[in-house]
Amino acid sequence: AQTVTQSQPEMSVQEAETVTLSCTYDTSESDYYLFWYKQPPSRQMILVIRQEAYKQQNATENRFSVNFQKAAKSFSLKISDSQLGDAAMYFCAYRGDNYGQNFVFGPGTRLSVLP
Amino acid sequence: DAGVIQSPRHEVTEMGQEVTLRCKPISGHDYLFWYRQTMMRGLELLIYFNNNVPIDDSGMPEDRFSAKMPNASFSTLKIQPSEPRDSAVYFCASSLWGATNEKLFFGSGTQLSVL
Numbered sequence: 001a002q003t004v005t006q007s008q009p010e011m012s013v014q015e016a017e018t019v020t021l022s023c024t025y026d027t028s029e030s031d032y033y034l035f036w037y038k039q040p041p042s043r044q045m046i047l048v049i050r051q052e053a054y055k056q057q058n059a060t061e062n063r064f065s066v067n068f069q070k071a072a073k074s075f076s077l078k079i080s081d082s083q084l085g086d087a088a089m090y091f092c093a094y095r096g097d098n099y100g101q102n103f104v105f106g107p108g109t110r111l112s113v114l115p
Numbered sequence: 116d117a118g119v120i121q122s123p124r125h126e127v128t129e130m131g132q133e134v135t136l137r138c139k140p141i142s143g144h145d146y147l148f149w150y151r152q153t154m155m156r157g158l159e160l161l162i163y164f165n166n167n168v169p170i171d172d173s174g175m176p177e178d179r180f181s182a183k184m185p186n187a188s189f190s191t192l193k194i195q196p197s198e199p200r201d202s203a204v205y206f207c208a209s210s211l212w213g214a215t216n217e218k219l220f221f222g223s224g225t226q227l228s229v230l
Contacts, residue, residue, distance in 0.1 A: 035218065043204060045221035091158065093219070099212060100170060102148065103219050107157045 002027045004094050004106035012112040013082045020067075021077045021109045023092030031097035034068065034075045039108075040088040048090070051075065053097075079111075087113045121207050121222035129230050133195040136225045138207030139188055148219070149182055149192050150206040158206075164190065165212075176201075197229045 003026045013019035025034070036048040051059045051068050058066050063083075067076045079086055092106040120139040128134055140147050148163040162172040167184045175182070179198070184190040194201055207222045 033217070037219075037221075043224050043226075045206065045208075045219075047218050050216060050218055095217075095219075100165060102160055102163050102171060103208075103210075104160075105150075105158045 002029075002094050002096065002104045004092050004104050006090075006092055006106040006109050008109045009107070010110045010112070012114055013079070013086075014114050015082055015084060017082055018078060018080045019082055019111065021079075021090050021092075021111065023075045023077070023106055025073050025075065025092070025094050025104075025106075027073070027094065027096065029096050029098070033095045033097070034066075035093040035095070035103075036064070036066070036075075036077045037091045037093060037105075038086075038088045039091065040085075045091075049077065082113050084113050084115065087111055119207055119209050119220050119222035121205075121225055123225060124223060125226045125228075127228045127230065128197055130198055131196045132229075133193065134197045134201075134227060134229075136192040136205050136207075136227070138190045138192070138222060140190070140207070140209030141211075141220055142188065144209035144211045144220070145187075146210045146212060147184060147190050148206075148208045148210075149190070150208065152204045152206060152224070153202075161192070161205075194227075197227075199229045202227055202229050 032053045034051045038046045063080045089108045091108045094104045122137045149161040151159045161174045162182045164184045182192045204224045206224045208219045
């Protein structure tokens with residue numbers, strides 16, 4: 001079974017600085033999808049960024065980018081120019097490419113942004 | 116589309132009472148997931164459906180929990196009888212397999228408090 005690990009329960013960053021959240025996963029599949037979801041205090045789950053494993057190019061969405069290392073099974077999220085609104089729980093998630101697979105989530109990292 | 120719609124947003128009940136949580140997935144989506152979120156256990160997958168058929172219910176805690184999906188536009192999660200340890204946020208989410216940029220869309224969750 002696939003597992004997703006986030007080794008940093010909590011992180012903090014100064015406003016306008018850069019922070020990187022770590023995620024590793026375990027799978028025997030070659031094709032899959034990886035996601036970062038953000039959950040602010042409103043509790044709404046919001047997709048931040050998505051990566052397809054067959055694409056070597058790292059995904060980017062404005063201030064958010066990933067470092068996808070397929071061989072190392074690592075999928076870190078970098079947040080540049082951190083803003084107060086970035087404070088939230090961040091969840092890394094995995095979904096296999098086979099039909100019938102569910103989304104597997106990591107335990108989350110709570111990010112605080114300091115003014 | 117209005118997104119994934121869950122009701123109620125908050126539910127307060129007494130131990131022993133029956134609780135029914137409702138979900139309307141995004142129209143056309145073929146996967147529906149029920150998750151439970153607590154501080155201690157994080158985000159847990161309870162059950163998921165594909166084309167209204169339950170695929171994996173191994174995450175359902177015990178026989179007090181049941182979930183149904185009578186049609187493509189409606190699902191329920193029922194707890195009978197409820198217990199204080201069932202207090203949590205329950206999320207419903209849906210997705211469309213094979214869609215361009217496939218991702219999981221979450222509802223706003225139901226905050227359940229069992230007294």
